[in-house]
Amino acid sequence: MYHTWMRYFTPNPVHHRLGLVCLGVGLQHGALPTVGPRTLDHHVAIVISAGRGWSTTPDGRRHPVTAPALLWITPGVVHHYGADPETGWDESFVDFTGPAAATYTELGYIEPDRPVVPLADTGPARAAVGRIARAARRGNPLLEVETSAAVHELLVALRRARADTDADGDPVLQALARDAFLPLSVAEHAARHGMTPAELRTAVRRGAGCSPKDYLLGIRLGRAKELLVGTELPVSAVARRVGYDDPAYFSRLFTRRVGTAPIRFRDRQVHNVPGGWSTEIPDPNDPPLVSGWSG
Known part of the structure; x- marks a missing residue:
């Protein structure tokens, strides 16, 4: 039946x-x-x-x-x-x-x-x-x-x-995200985990669907965008904050991946909020509201 x-x-x-x-x-x-x-x-x-x-x-x-x-x-x-x-x-x-x-x-x-x-x-x-x-x-x-x-x-x-995925996420990916802004090569990241570069590539490919380099780059560029929009730091300082000692290299990389130069990306954003970014993820069941809003 x-x-x-x-x-x-x-x-x-x-x-x-x-x-x-x-x-x-x-x-x-x-x-x-x-x-x-x-x-x-x-x-x-x-x-x-x-x-x-x-x-x-x-x-x-x-x-x-x-x-x-x-x-x-x-x-x-x-x-x-x-x-x-x-x-x-x-x-x-x-x-x-x-x-x-x-x-x-x-x-x-x-x-x-x-x-x-x-x-x-x-x-x-x-x-x-x-x-x-x-x-x-x-x-x-x-x-x-x-x-x-x-x-x-x-x-x-x-x-x-998937049963083979930790409830808190892949520990290798978590560690890479934590260390993403350190000026480390892929080989150095692998060594920190007791892995060969090939083993790290396999682990990241399986967990994130991309190479370790692209995984780290995505995190770095995401943070760079936040700093460009949410602070008045010069581009050179933003580059150092996200792991690049050479601001010119960072600018070329940002432009190639984002499609616009860092300074133009900043200028195009209309929601500059220096000092206003929060590191806390809002609760979707209790989102932040503008206090005293009267319509």
């Missing part, structure tokens, strides 16, 4: 330019029928929140699936899976496609070589699926945009929920 609910959509070409579009959503539970063997031309994320079952790889080997887990179905790859007929399972799925799927794959959010991914928690992922399901009401004029946004959210939730 099983129960199922599903909806399917056909986004138009302009919606595909959102990067990802949702093609379908479903919520099912019980001793569901076996699926496949079959191939699809799009991606499917299947979140198993309770129960157990099995899945086979393209070479025919069968692997157990125990909740909480994620099944990845990728385009053109044969898949075959099913719930244990004795226990069944609780399943929610989202079909999606779009050019951004290739980028999410490159960044490690979608893992074609890892079709079964153990999860630590399915709550946030199921919440994203729930938003898609609620948007699926007939006649919703915002359907395609709402569901597209939720697919992006779902991929982030699934990446964060």
Whole structure:
């Protein structure tokens, strides 16, 4: 015995330019029928929140699936899976496609070589699926945009929920972020962690989807922008604050990556608030308000 609910959509070409579009959503539970063997031309994320079952790889080997887990179905790859007929399972799925799927794959959010991914928690992922399901009401004029946004959210939730990811984040990435403004080479960062540069590259690529150099650069340039906008420090001082002893090199690097020179970036910002930046992240449930505002 099983129960199922599903909806399917056909986004138009302009919606595909959102990067990802949702093609379908479903919520099912019980001793569901076996699926496949079959191939699809799009991606499917299947979140198993309770129960157990099995899945086979393209070479025919069968692997157990125990909740909480994620099944990845990728385009053109044969898949075959099913719930244990004795226990069944609780399943929610989202079909999606779009050019951004290739980028999410490159960044490690979608893992074609890892079709079964153990999860630590399915709550946030199921919440994203729930938003898609609620948007699926007939006649919703915002359907395609709402569901597209939720697919992006779902991929982030699934990446964060992987059982092999520490709840507080990857310790290597945390340490790199902490030391990002020190004038250290990638080799020196690796040595601080007892790793070779190749090992550090592998760890950062898996955790952040980029090289250690790009990961550090993103943090440095983000901080440089904050200092340019929120202080009156000269560019040379900003460069030193974010780890560059040569202000000319920093300016060239900033210009190449940001698309404008540091001084022009500062001039274009209309919200200069010298001394006004806070290091505390606002509570979204209790955001800061302008006291005494009367309208």
